[in-house]
Amino acid sequence: MDKSWIDRYFEGDLSPEEEQALLKKVEQDPEFREEWEFQHSVKRAVHRKEREELKSFLREVEDRRSRGKKMPLWAGAAASLLLLTGIWFYFLRDNSSSLAQAYFHPLPNMVSPVVRSTDAVRESGAAFRAYEDGRYAEAAREFKKAGEEPYAALYEAVSYLAIDSTETALRTLSSFSATDGDLPLETYRKWYLGIALLRSGEKAKAKALFRELEAYPNPVQEKAGEILEKLR
Amino acid sequence: MDKQVAALKNGDRREIEKLYNQYRSGFILFLSRYGLPQEELTDIYQDSVVALIENARKGLMDNLEVELKTYLFAIGKFMVFKRLKKEREINTEDLILEWYDTGSEETESPGLRAALNRLGGRCYELLNLFYYQGKKLDEIRVLMGYEKKEVLKSQKSRCLKQLKEIIENG
Numbered sequence: 001m002d003k004s005w006i007d008r009y010f011e012g013d014l015s016p017e018e019e020q021a022l023l024k025k026v027e028q029d030p031e032f033r034e035e036w037e038f039q040h041s042v043k044r045a046v047h048r049k050e051r052e053e054l055k056s057f058l059r060e061v062e063d064r065r066s067r068g069k070k071m072p073l074w075a076g077a078a079a080s081l082l083l084l085t086g087i088w089f090y091f092l093r094d095n096s097s098s099l100a101q102a103y104f105h106p107l108p109n110m111v112s113p114v115v116r117s118t119d120a121v122r123e124s125g126a127a128f129r130a131y132e133d134g135r136y137a138e139a140a141r142e143f144k145k146a147g148e149e150p151y152a153a154l155y156e157a158v159s160y161l162a163i164d165s166t167e168t169a170l171r172t173l174s175s176f177s178a179t180d181g182d183l184p185l186e187t188y189r190k191w192y193l194g195i196a197l198l199r200s201g202e203k204a205k206a207k208a209l210f211r212e213l214e215a216y217p218n219p220v221q222e223k224a225g226e227i228l229e230k231l232r
Numbered sequence: 233m234d235k236q237v238a239a240l241k242n243g244d245r246r247e248i249e250k251l252y253n254q255y256r257s258g259f260i261l262f263l264s265r266y267g268l269p270q271e272e273l274t275d276i277y278q279d280s281v282v283a284l285i286e287n288a289r290k291g292l293m294d295n296l297e298v299e300l301k302t303y304l305f306a307i308g309k310f311m312v313f314k315r316l317k318k319e320r321e322i323n324t325e326d327l328i329l330e331w332y333d334t335g336s337e338e339t340e341s342p343g344l345r346a347a348l349n350r351l352g353g354r355c356y357e358l359l360n361l362f363y364y365q366g367k368k369l370d371e372i373r374v375l376m377g378y379e380k381k382e383v384l385k386s387q388k389s390r391c392l393k394q395l396k397e398i399i400e401n402g
Binding site: 038046 | 359
């Protein structure tokens with residue numbers, strides 16, 4: 001056995017028997033072992049070097065993103081004006097519906113990348129395509145067709161909320177319950193139910209739900225706390 | 233092959249930046265349920281994009297049957313579970329993905345990194361293709377324009393020897 005076996009090992013070309021023989025040789029022959037270990041350390045070091053270079057590029061991209069989010073001067077002025085108007089309204093009227101508006105964001109599609117491709121998930125493909133394209137009325141119809149699965153009902157309801165069909169969203173969200181598994185469906189159901197209740201002026205019921213959501217670790221825990229603080 | 237995969241294989245930085253911005257928010261939201269702080273999720277996202285590029289270069293994504301987004305998110309889940317030390321729960325949904333574990337930095341032989349930086353360009357290219365990109369010697373022979381595999385093999389040995397000498401002489 002010569003040292004080219006080590007190359008073949010790195011290329012993944014050895015049979016299991018050959019690999020066993022090589023490992024035995026490494027164990028018994030100090031010169032062979034030294035070469036083996038050196039090449040492994042080169043492999044690790046080249047990986048680290050390449051990854052660090054790529055990562056530092058990605059960090060720059062991240063920095064550019066956050067810098068890009070900073071507003072230009074005129075936008076800052078416009079925002080201040082809006083803020084002042086906002087404050088004025090804030091003191092004049094109940095803030096429930098504006099908070100409901102501010103805290104509503106359609107839930108991203110978390111189902112297709114996570115859940116194994118069952119028939120039901122495949123059937124809701126069209127619904128998710130419409131949903132991701134922002135065609136919410138169509139998405140709601142498609143999710144309704146997709147069946148009884150809680151996730152379909154949840155996305156159906158969120159689609160209604162996105163097109164301001166608050167009453168239909170409320171009915172859908174109250175018509176089922178789910179469990180938090182791989183996806184925290186029940187948590188999201190309560191969150192969107194809270195938003196829908198706020199929109200239709202049922203502040204007390206909404207607050208009760210947000211209090212529940214604030215009490216255990218979940219993706220919307222922080223937001224539930226914030227919205228409670230802002231609700232007077 | 234998918235256009236984006238091809239761009240990743242070529243290391244096209246503009247495309248990498250575009251891809252980074254395209255999936256960042258969805259990725260972070262998708263993994264937010266594991267209770268990790270935002271900065272750590274951003275770090276995991278960056279590692280996942282690095283892993284995505286590596287897997288593309290290794291040709292593991294040439295015949296990808298799922299969307300690139302699904303693949304990237306599966307890498308993300310894998311990375312989160314690794315950080316949470318829940319390796320046994322890792323389920324990559326039958327996708328072929330690799331992440332070579334480089335161990336901790338303390339185990340790196342002293343002077344090796346500096347020596348790699350001082351190594352000649354062609355030698356580094358050869359070592360990079362072999363140890364990082366996982367190319368076989370036959371492929372490297374074509375890529376680097378060697379006529380005979382034997383010549384390339386002795387070139388590789390010389391490069392490793394040179395590397396050792398740089399380390400020894402400091």
